[in-house]
Amino acid sequence: MTDQTPLRSGGRAARRAARAAPLAAHMRPIRPGMEGGQYRPLSDADMQAIHTAALDALETIGLCDAPPSGVAYLTGGGALLGDDGRIRFPRALVEDTLAKANRSVTLFARDPARDLQLSGNRVHYGTAGAAVHLVDVAGNNYRECGVQDLHDAARITDVLDNIHFLQRPMVCRDITDNAEMDINTIYACCSGTTKHVGTSFTDPAYVKDALEMLHMIAGGEDKWRERPFVLNSNCFVVPPMKFATESCQVMEACIEGGMPVLLLSAGMAGATAPSTVAGAIVQAVAECLAGLVYVNAVKPGHPAVFGTWPFGLDLRSGAMTGGSGEQALLTAGCAQMHHFYGVPGGAAAGIADAKMPDMQAGWEQMCSNVMAGLSGLNMVYEAAGMHASLLGFCHESLILGDDLIGQALRCVRGIEVNEETLALDQMREVCIGGPGHYLGTEQTLSRMETDHVYPALGNRSSPKEWEELGKPELVPNATRRKEEILSQRSQARFDPVTDKAIRERFNIHLPA
Known part of the structure; x- marks a missing residue:
């Protein structure tokens, strides 16, 4: 018996190691671009x-x-x-x-394996926003965020499986010159992740320099135009029903430069949009239809994302309610309208009004993220990390959001019904002369990694095991994971020759 113990232990260890190894992409239970569309709040x-x-x-x-x-x-x-x-x-x-608008848009990444195909009900989750504060979980407070914080968010995003793209989630408040801030925003994002990146510009005059830097990163203007890996997030309207003059000029410059455009309409229901869910959707749809006409008038067929982003409002206080049930309905309804028109679209979900990554943040983030995914929203923006109704961004919450979105994506995947999954043969084998349980069956073992999503940080141990492990807590574990990620060099960093050329041409604030 003692001779067999090491063999059993080694076999168990080997099985655990095999389960811990990353699955091949085609075997993963969840992945970018899974088909949603099961949830339809609108008839x-x-x-x-x-x-x-x-x-x-x-x-x-x-x-x-x-x-x-x-x-x-x-x-x-x-x-x-x-x-x-x-x-x-x-x-x-x-x-x-609408008849000639793109039905499919590819948002390219620096790593082609991370390209996003926007069409139909294919769902992708990522960041976005313009937070002016960083959430400091250790100090239980907020501070102004800077370019290093943005770069760190990009580096964290780069290694999270369920965060599929990085749209700039915070503003570099430590760079006072707007032209330098726009350049450094792109540098911080692109040197932190090879996933698709989104950004905005504060002035149309700044687009030219940004494109020059993007040509340098891509290896030439021709290579950039072939695979533009940065999108312009463009608030081309100031609701209700007014064009944002300078943003429209930015949009024109980006279209000329070959950059995809997110047509972003962000009315506040009850303030800059009608207070009803249906009315807010009507206005957002009307504004984005105007934007679609605008883009196609500048350049027919230019890649554009239909960005209806109406937000909820607490009419008692005037505060934004990004984590409300109304917000979840607004986003899901907008996703349906994207499918109605057959155009690639995006909207906001996953926003927490909670100030810290606590229970309130959890229910707020999960509610709208699940509904957005089930509605088949192509681009779920602001899906992780956002707190205080978009005023704060939290690195730990970004990491926890990867777990949360993993569960949301499992809901999007839904239930497969076929001869194998109905499991009648397995039931017969287990119940008639079998062990009376399914724990060790071939089917259970063979499907445990491909059917089930396991949290990286979420704790499923018993109270006894939890106590034996030292009572681990979610947020401190996320902090340790953040420190582990940031202790490694960015895998997205530019080659030394390109980086040197960029730094000689532009005032880059991040240290080399």
Whole structure:
């Protein structure tokens, strides 16, 4: 008996090691681009009514404050400039644009294995936002965030399986020159991850330099245009129903430079958008349809993401409610409208109003992330790390969000029903002359890694085991994981020659 013990132990250790090793991509139980669409809060009649209302709004109300270049593009494409300065969109123009708009957009990454294919109900989760504070969990407080914090967020994102892209989640508050801030934002993100990156620009004049740096990173303008791995997140409207003049000029410059565009409409229900869920969706859809016409007037077929981002509002206090049930419904309803039009789309989910990664944050982040995924939203923005209704970003929460989104993605995957999964043969084998349980069956062992998602930090031990392990806590464990990630050199860093050239051309604030 004693001779057999090491063999049994070694076999068990080998099995544990095999389970701990990363699965091949095709065997993973969850992955980027899984098909959602099971959840439909809007009926077909509801979607048609929203569409009709949006067309009415564009035709009778229109949008104001387009830059002169935008007026020229839009009126040249068939929009009408009224005496009141508002541009109105005939139904036929909108419908013609929808008929020729892209049904599929590839968001490229520096690593081609991390490209995102946006079409149908394919779901991807990632970061976004413009937080001005970093959440310090150790001190239970907030501080202003800087370029190093942004770079660290990119490095953490790079190693998290369930965070599929990095849109800039915070502002570099330590860089006071806006032109340098825009350049350093791109540098910090792209040198931290090879996943797809999104960013914004504070002035159209800054786009040229940013494109020059992106050409250097890509290895030439031709290579950049072939695989543009950075998207312009563009708030082209100031709700309700007004173009954001400078942002529109940024958008035009980005389109000219070959950069994909996220058409972002972010009204606040009850303040800058109607207070009803349906009304807020109507306005967001109308504004993004106007943006789609604009983009295709500048360059037909240019890759654009339909970014309806209406936010909830606590009408008692005027505070944003990113973690509310209303927010989850807004996002899911917007996803349905993207499918109604057949265009790639994105919206916001996973936002916590909670100030720290606590129980409130958990229920707020999971509620909207699950509903967004089940609704088949192509790009789930702000899905991890965001606190205080987008004012704070937390590295530990980003890491915990990877676990949380893993469970959300398992919900998106749904239930497979076939002869094997119905398991009748297995039931017969176990119940008639078998062990009376399924713990050691071939089917259980063979499917335990491909059917089930296991949390990296979430604790499933018994109270006794938990106590024996020293009563591990979630947030301190996330901090240790953060420190472990940041102790390693970034795998996305640029080669020394490229980095030296970038630093000689631009004032890069991150240390070499």
